Amino acid sequence: MIEILTPAELARARDTGALVADTLRTLRGRSTAGTNLLDIDRWAREMIVDAGATSCYVDYAPSFGRGPFGHHICTAVNDAVLHGMPHDYRLADGDLLTLDLAVSLGGIAADSAISFVVGGPAAPESSALIRATEDALATGISAIRPGARLGDVSHAIGSALAEAGYSVNTEFGGHGIGSTMHQEPHVPNIGRPGRGYRLRPGLLLALEPWVMADTSRLVTDADGWTLRSATGCRTAHSEHTIAVTEDGAEILTGTSREGGAS
Template structure:
């Protein structure tokens, strides 16, 4: 069921979004060569434990698209991994493409956001182009998140940026409604037809999350952990996401990072 929030409820969602945004900003600064993925996961754990009313949306999460409960506090996807990356004993290397996806509940309301970056000093220009495409697609999607538009306007805007940059789009996983739960209705595909779908109304809160891979739109689930989604051809992936609220005017980015 699609939930429409009141103005007061959107105000109540802001602390969760701000908290998620601040942690991702910290993690961006921390993600240096030699830093272990488990260190980043532990940092998120400690931040959640130190914040009154905060709870992880990931620990013990067990949807049908994963294998068993998720046991970590953040999704960390490296290089050919693009979504649902399980943190493991791996030290980041110069040139790695790292995607970080974080969802936290504060006082019962969820904030969900993701960023991608290249670790260290030696970035492959193609990795930077891929990351920028997801960022541009996110901005394009947000620009269409206005009352009176249709859900398909957001999806089409995201997909157009992907296709303009030569990337194909997987629509198996995409954006979604956000509220008291991390994954709610409506589903927000990363490609679609403009002027179609649910009519956007003030009070709708959704996560828009473009994710693209450099050489394919096909993924497989890593059998080693039962969660991490990787490109079938080994090409790299990137992911950008914000939780936004639709209003009578401009959309509100609840997970803004003040960067």
């Protein structure tokens, strides 16, 4: 089912998006060399609970995972890119860390991911990976407007990733979001313009371009969740929750600078 939010629900979605953005911003600032991934998970839990919200991941048990996930945030390091399960690992300078957080507040969910290098300076390969996903995300958002097709969004994302020199994996992509974290429609990171579902105001989409430096093939960790590059190369992942509006798109999980797009 594709869910279209009412104006009142969209107002609640803005609150959820702001919570996700603020939590990720705080966690990024606290993720320094020596920080344990389990501490990041604990900090996320504390902030979510203090806000009266719930993590969408704790009880998450899809068919592809060894569920339930049992943690409050995904923490993927270096060659890990999706569903990174927090574990007893201390970050080192130069690690490429992805934090992926989905939270429900007031009955509405929002989902966002950021990739960044711990400490610095970042190696050129890591900077290029992160920049490619961020640029593809911005390009995908710019294609969102009422009446546009879902394929327009997927094509924009895939074209940006290909132009940056990366191959696109089609196993995992973006998704609809609303009263639950994962809904229809599926938003592949590559597609054909002019095809697919026609976007309507009130639809929420979580766009999430992700890439691996020299492969498009994933392997699954022994934990049954963490997805890594098959070659051990570095990876990056960027995500925002977007609302289709009457005149364009609104970024619900962005900073104040990113708060709207059209």
